[in-house]
Amino acid sequence: MKSITIEGQLRTDSGKKATRQLRSQKMVPGVIYGGSKEINFSAPATAFKDIVYTPDFMVANVIIDGSTYRCILKDLQFHKVSDLLLHVDFLELVENKKIVATLPLNYIGVPAGVKAGGKLVTKMKSLKVKLFPKDLKEHIDVNIENLELNENIRVEDVIMENMEVLNSPRIPIASVTMTRQLKQEESTAPKTAATTATAPAAEAKK
Numbered sequence: 001m002k003s004i005t006i007e008g009q010l011r012t013d014s015g016k017k018a019t020r021q022l023r024s025q026k027m028v029p030g031v032i033y034g035g036s037k038e039i040n041f042s043a044p045a046t047a048f049k050d051i052v053y054t055p056d057f058m059v060a061n062v063i064i065d066g067s068t069y070r071c072i073l074k075d076l077q078f079h080k081v082s083d084l085l086l087h088v089d090f091l092e093l094v095e096n097k098k099i100v101a102t103l104p105l106n107y108i109g110v111p112a113g114v115k116a117g118g119k120l121v122t123k124m125k126s127l128k129v130k131l132f133p134k135d136l137k138e139h140i141d142v143n144i145e146n147l148e149l150n151e152n153i154r155v156e157d158v159i160m161e162n163m164e165v166l167n168s169p170r171i172p173i174a175s176v177t178m179t180r181q182l183k184q185e186e187s188t189a190p191k192t193a194a195t196t197a198t199a200p201a202a203e204a205k206k
Contacts, residue, residue, distance in 0.1 A: 005061045010065050022042050127167055131162060155173060
């Protein structure tokens with residue numbers, strides 16, 4: 001499991017004036033919840049770069065005043081105009097307490113339908129799951145080798161141990177569709193067969 005270390009400092013004043021002052025110093029306010037108490041802190045904006053601007057799932061070890069909190073990223077707030085990071089929410093991982101996390105999907109293999117000329121379309125990049133912290137993974141592997149032309153893999157087809165998938169079970173996550181070329185080939189195939197079949201009859205009439 002990938003992880004990142006973020007060093008911050010305890011934040012005692014959470015008013016608008018104090019928040020503006022923090023941001024003017026290129027600091028980002030954040031909160032850690034889910035543990036025994038809620039912790040308000042701040043850290044340099046650069047400290048969040050590797051966990052905010054990545055598609056990877058990782059654990060954050062947030063160090064505040066000598067104490068380390070093992071967390072996952074839960075929410076972000078950006079400025080509407082400048083797109084600067086304004087606020088970060090973390091969920092503390094407590095050993096015997098289930099959490100809800102969004103884990104990336106990792107598609108494995110080349111679908112049979114693609115080998116037959118189709119095109120793979122991935123419709124979902126992640127799944128929302130409920131699990132204990134010890135069962136967290138970097139991603140969920142989905143084998144798509146047996147996916148045929150015009151077939152779907154749905155949420156319900158992803159079977160994972162020690163975690164509950166919270167997405168609607170019937171939603172397709174990946175499919176193999178016909179390419180334009182394959183459609184043209186199929187549409188012309190019957191015409192070719194019909195021409196071949198009528199040729200002997202035409203010869204007989206002559």
